[in-house]
Amino acid sequence: MRVTDNLTTIQQMIEASCQRSGRTVEEITLIAVTKYVTIERTKEVLQAGITNIAENRDTGLSEKQVALDDPAISWHFIGQLQTKKVKKVINQVDYFHALDRLSLAEEINKRADKVISCFVQVNVSGEESKAGLPPDELEMFIQQLTAYPKIKVVGLMTMAPFTDDESILRQVFRRLRELRDQIQAKGYKHAPCQGLSMGMSNDFHIAIEEGATHIRIGSSLVGTDKLR
Template identity: 55%
Template sequence: MSVKERLSNLQEQINDVCNRCDRDISSVQIVAVTKYVSIETTAKALDAGLIHIGENRTEGASRKWEELGDRGVWHFIGSLQTRKVKQIIGKYEYLHSLDRLSLAKEVDKRLEDGQVMKCFVQVNVSGEESKSGLSPEEVIPFIKDLEPYKHIKVVGLMTMAPFYDDPELTRPIFRKLRNIRDEVQSLELDHAPCKELSMGMSNDFTVAIEEGATFIRIGSALVGKE
């Protein structure tokens, strides 16, 4: 099945979910996770009409960005080491894994006047030791501490749910993230409008959309693994 055909199937599923929970389909953005596929397959994703491209390795993505960077909006979705920040500056519009002040400080230092990195604060809602991110209780203090970093804009929150055979089991995790997002929004912080929710992947995106996801990160179900 081609990327275009997979995208059509995915859009049908998103449309069904949005109709079911009375959401506008335009409120859900697809981030094509291309970390396991070639430059050619990534190009096919862009050819199919996808805009948002997600990568989680600075090394593996450099050639893709050099060849295709001006064709899409690039998201860095993996854990980012502070020493590698310079490799994403000027290339990625979104960072989905902001989880510590040292990383915020380095991003802020590397950006020039007028530049802003749109950041999602990563939250480890499930509490799994294998996952990065802040605990739910740490989120609001952390976001308040980001205020001095003028090049950082907290556009939303991100989480990764555990993999379950039954996606319904992810619902409490996605709902918890939405509730935290709403708390942040209620603070009306200029540096943290926090309107977005980056949550849901190939196996659980329908539940994530029902719980308010605005960005879903889709890999194999969209671009395969070649």
């Protein structure tokens, strides 16, 4: 299906979730995850009016930025970033969604030419296969980030378990919102922490109802026509 057709369905789901939770669609930033699709397919995303685009590899990011070269795009880097690749990525993106360790914060602070808007990744579910800080280490980590003036914590990010059990999904998303609220209440200048990056193709409607501000949509938007 065309991206525009998929987007219509997704927008309808976003509107329904917002209505159920007393929110407005303006509160939701839809991020198109294009890491597995071609440049041509990504162009369809732009033509559909989506300007927030996410990649998780430095090569994929650079290839698409060169090909698209559109100042209207806000670039998001999601997934794990090795410290040795920070210098290739960090000044090319507007948002980084996976800050989870001090060694990475130190390298970002060293390489960045500007203040970087970061989401701190939290492993709310506790799954060993997922990256992110344990919830009980979050506040100390946020405090330690004061040593890195080029990092601004704009929110928290998590990945929920891949399950059809809605109660589990809600529990994870709700917990991240509670953690966000706790950090926000501290009034840290370097960590206004207003955003919640949570929810993907299979669960974004639930994430919105639990407070998501940024949803990361891949397969249900751009399809599964993989590059490799």
